[in-house]
Amino acid sequence: MKRTIAVVMLLAGVAGGCFTLGERVLPESIQTVYIPYIKNQTMEYGVEEQVTDTLIREFVKDGRLKVVSHPEDADSVLEGHISKYDISPGERNAAGRTISHFVDVSVVLTMRDLRTGEVIMEPTTFSEGGVYFLSTLPGRDRQTLILARLCEDVISRVIEGW
Numbered sequence: 001m002k003r004t005i006a007v008v009m010l011l012a013g014v015a016g017g018c019f020t021l022g023e024r025v026l027p028e029s030i031q032t033v034y035i036p037y038i039k040n041q042t043m044e045y046g047v048e049e050q051v052t053d054t055l056i057r058e059f060v061k062d063g064r065l066k067v068v069s070h071p072e073d074a075d076s077v078l079e080g081h082i083s084k085y086d087i088s089p090g091e092r093n094a095a096g097r098t099i100s101h102f103v104d105v106s107v108v109l110t111m112r113d114l115r116t117g118e119v120i121m122e123p124t125t126f127s128e129g130g131v132y133f134l135s136t137l138p139g140r141d142r143q144t145l146i147l148a149r150l151c152e153d154v155i156s157r158v159i160e161g162w
Contacts, residue, residue, distance in 0.1 A: 025161035026120065030113065032066045033059065034074035038107065039081035047085050051107060051147060058151035064159050076120060078158065080109035083125065090131050103143050104129040105150060111158055126153050 035056050040048035055078070059067050068074045083106045090100035105128055111121040128150035132143065156162055 026065075026159055027113075029115070030065070030075045030120065032068045032074045032076065033111075034068055034071045034077045034114070035059070036071075036077070036079055038079070038109075040085075041081050041083055042085040044082075044085040044087075047082060050143070051082055051105075051150075054144070054147040055151050055154065058148060058155060062155050062159070071114060074114055076111055076113055078109055078111045078154075080107060080123070082106070083108050084127070091133075100131050100133045102129065102131050103146050105143075105146060107150065107154075109154060121158060124157060126150055126157070128153070 035052060038048050038052045038055070056067050059065055065076075071077060084104060085106075086102075086104045088102050088104075089098040090102050091098070093099045107126050108123050109121070109126065110119065110123045112119055128146050130146045130149075132146075
């Protein structure tokens with residue numbers, strides 16, 4: 001009986017550690033972040049605006065780091081470039097027309113402490129992909145979910161360290 005209780009307590013402790021959310025691994029001195037436009041190294045026109053806007057929106061939604069508009073007001077800067085943005089046809093309907101696309105995006109980001117110059121996060125590649133069915137929505141709206149997922153991964157890595 002004691003052995004069973006010990007095993008249950010051990011498993012509960014391990015599981016509890018696996019599912020801890022919202023833990024902050026950034027230094028306490030980092031409270032604000034400046035996010036300049038992400039550079040676009042792909043042929044996809046305008047994607048840098050969409051990626052930058054989504055990054056800012058997701059950081060604001062998360063709320064653990066305050067996003068500021070000017071680097072002089074920030075403790076840190078998150079910057080980088082889009083290294084890949086591929087859209088390829090997916091499924092076709094009976095008439096042979098494409099009804100879905102596969103979108104694959106990769107962004108390389110780094111984060112620095114603006115007060116000390118210390119690198120908080122070395123250049124790290126974040127990638128996300130998914131299938132999107134064509135709709136009457138403007139083309140850029142179809143990729144909104146993939147960019148939101150990519151930005152959630154960035155926040156998890158930057159703030160929580162994983």
